[in-house]
Amino acid sequence: IYDFWKEYNLFFQNFNFNFLYLDSRKIKYSGFHSALANSESFFRKYKNQLPAPVYDFVTTELRAFLLTGAIHYLTMQQRLNLPLGRPYFPEYEEVDFEELENRVNEFYLHRNYNDYGIHSRQLAGDLLDYYFLKMNRTGNFINPGQFNAPVQSGWRYFGDLLQKVELTKTVLTGHALYSQIAETLLQEKMNTLDYSSKDQRIIQDEITSYFDLMLRLVNNKEFANAIEKLMENHLKWQNEDYVPETQFLNPVGETVYFSDFFGEKPTVFYITEIWERERYFWDDLAKDNPEINFVLVMEGNNFEDWQNYVERAEPVAYQLFLANYNQQLRNIFKKDRYHFIAYDKEGERIGFGENPIDVMNLAKHSLMVKKKELNRSQLIMIIAALGVVLVAFFIGVLIWKWRVRLRFRKEQQQRRLRELELTAIRSQMNPHFLFNCLNSVQNLVQQNKGREAHLYLADFAGLIRKVLQNSEKEEVSLTEELETVEQYLNLEKLRFDFDFQITVNEGID
Structure with a gap:
């Protein structure tokens, strides 16, 4: 040659x-x-x-x-x-x-x-x-x-x-x-x-x-x-969650992965095979936008030359180097020159581009979206709290209505109980019985039997009193009931002249 x-x-x-x-x-x-x-x-x-x-x-x-x-x-x-x-x-x-x-x-x-x-x-x-x-x-x-x-x-x-x-x-x-x-x-x-x-x-x-x-x-x-x-x-690269697992080198020779930049800030990676292309513009973006990680990704076959070049350039943005002995940028990314990849801080890819400003704005927008999501979460909490209050209010209304209904039912039961009590009184104090008793008193008075009439009226009044007293009780003792029965029979004895005897089993308390 x-x-x-x-x-x-x-x-x-x-x-x-x-x-x-x-x-x-x-x-x-x-x-x-x-x-x-x-x-x-x-x-x-x-x-x-x-x-x-x-x-x-x-x-x-x-x-x-x-x-x-x-x-x-x-x-x-x-x-x-x-x-x-x-x-x-x-x-x-x-x-x-x-x-x-x-x-x-x-x-x-x-x-x-x-x-x-x-x-x-x-x-x-x-x-x-x-x-x-x-x-x-x-x-x-x-x-x-x-x-x-x-x-x-x-x-x-x-x-x-x-x-x-x-x-x-x-x-x-x-x-x-x-x-x-x-x-x-x-x-x-x-x-x-x-x-x-x-x-x-x-x-x-x-x-x-x-x-x-x-x-x-x-x-x-x-x-x-x-x-x-x-x-x-x-x-x-069609998967939005894809992140290259390739090992890169930083200027001090340490192994760095793309995922190392995720967690705190969104990141924009600049992929280029030309070391000096738009380096200073990239550094200016890094200075003016500290809320974003700016990473310059390059390839070459001599790490020491690149390291010396980076030291002289004194970059502000992060620098990554791929030794292209076994693989090149074109084997890792969608293209090997002049394009940008933006990730949010969680490591989800949010876009590609060939204009650094557009891709940087995507990264900024991801931060705004997070803030909006935060405000949205607060709004959701407020709505949830209002929902809890409304639910509690409806539950309170239901409980109040239930208690009112319960009270109404109780009043109805009490009213019904009084009606039953009166019915019991009326059933116990038969009108014919009352009429007959009063008629008997009248006969005694006409016969000038004042003492007998007085005793009869006393027994009649005692019977009426006991019936009224017992009507207020849910339960009546056997002794009281026997006394009431005895008074009733004594009143009837005056009219029909009979003898009676009440026998109670000794085992009954």
């Missing part, structure tokens, strides 16, 4: 198997064309010096890199043909676009593709974007640097996902096809934070169906496993 760049004076093009960017500022078409035209003869000199797998892999990556450069020039030409947004292209007259077009058209990507080659994948993406750009016919009058078309290139994807996938099938095949479709679907899924709208739910259902179809057709188990993990991760 070093000899190749040295031979054609392209060493400073920053070619690296782990570096995707082709620095167009340093490209000279003359040197690039020479490398492109003589690359195959140069490669053959090393064919017997390297193991066959190594030779095939390296030459395939170099071809992919050169074809990426050709597509770069062709892309510039396409943009020059647009009505607006023409970029500065000083080498336009020198470039043989027809030759580059022929080389791109004659290149069989599926025969020159490394599944694990970073430049093979880059070429597949650039080739796809180039063909999509060729369909572009309209410039953007609002922003000349962007393009509007049925299909857009680069990181900008059009709304019709089905059309994008079908067009990809016409350009690519094999592993390159699956990789690019998977990347397209993943970007669409990552760019969608809110699934509340019907359109977004339809798009997400389409993405899921494509991934399911891909899992049934693809033969690469590693590729299939990666898709399954991504799908599982996005499925987890």
Whole structure:
């Protein structure tokens, strides 16, 4: 690789198997064309010096890199043909676009593709974007640097996902096809934070169906496993109670979890792969809103560099670091760059967003909701107390009515008892008996038997008195009852002249 760049004076093009960017500022078409035209003869000199797998892999990556450069020039030409947004292209007259077009058209990507080659994948993406750009016919009058078309290139994807996938099938095949479709679907899924709208739910259902179809057709188990993990991760985020259990590091090297921030304040997590992006604005938010936890989540492969950077920055917001040796932010969150996640203080997710102010307001609103819930609980307590008072009042009214009714019944019973007593008196003092007694007294008076009449009246008065006294009692002793009976019989004896004897069993008390 070093000899190749040295031979054609392209060493400073920053070619690296782990570096995707082709620095167009340093490209000279003359040197690039020479490398492109003589690359195959140069490669053959090393064919017997390297193991066959190594030779095939390296030459395939170099071809992919050169074809990426050709597509770069062709892309510039396409943009020059647009009505607006023409970029500065000083080498336009020198470039043989027809030759580059022929080389791109004659290149069989599926025969020159490394599944694990970073430049093979880059070429597949650039080739796809180039063909999509060729369909572009309209410039953007609002922003000349962007393009509007049925299909857009680069990181900008059009709304019709089905059309994008079908067009990809016409350009690519094999592993390159699956990789690019998977990347397209993943970007669409990552760019969608809110699934509340019907359109977004339809798009997400389409993405899921494509991934399911891909899992049934693809033969690469590693590729299939990666898709399954991504799908599982996005499925987890549909649950509002989901909190990642990933271990992060704070600036002093301690292990920290998302859940460590819950309990006292709502928390807003800022997920970004760029350490310095909006750092100071984030710190200002943390200063101005102490009632909220602001956490900046980043990734990298060198903790010490990040630690030194954080120490120099003297941040106010919390800082978390993910060592991306085994996993990356995109494997944990819905997207790996520039988005925010808000949780209330109990750890329940309350929203996603790409605007920090909007997400911060969600966190603030969660505090207001808690206060309103507190006021609501107080209102419920007041209502409950009033309810208890009303229930007690109704119970009191019922008890009062029951007691009044009971008193009324008692009075009725007493009235009835008096009536019964009078009835008993009337039954005991038969009118005929009274008349007969008075008639007997009259006869004695007429016969000038004053003493007998006096005794008879005394017995008659005593009987009347006893009957009236006994009528007031619920129970009468046997002695009193016998005296009453004896007085009654004595009165009757005067009229009918008979003898009587009252016998009582001695065992009766």
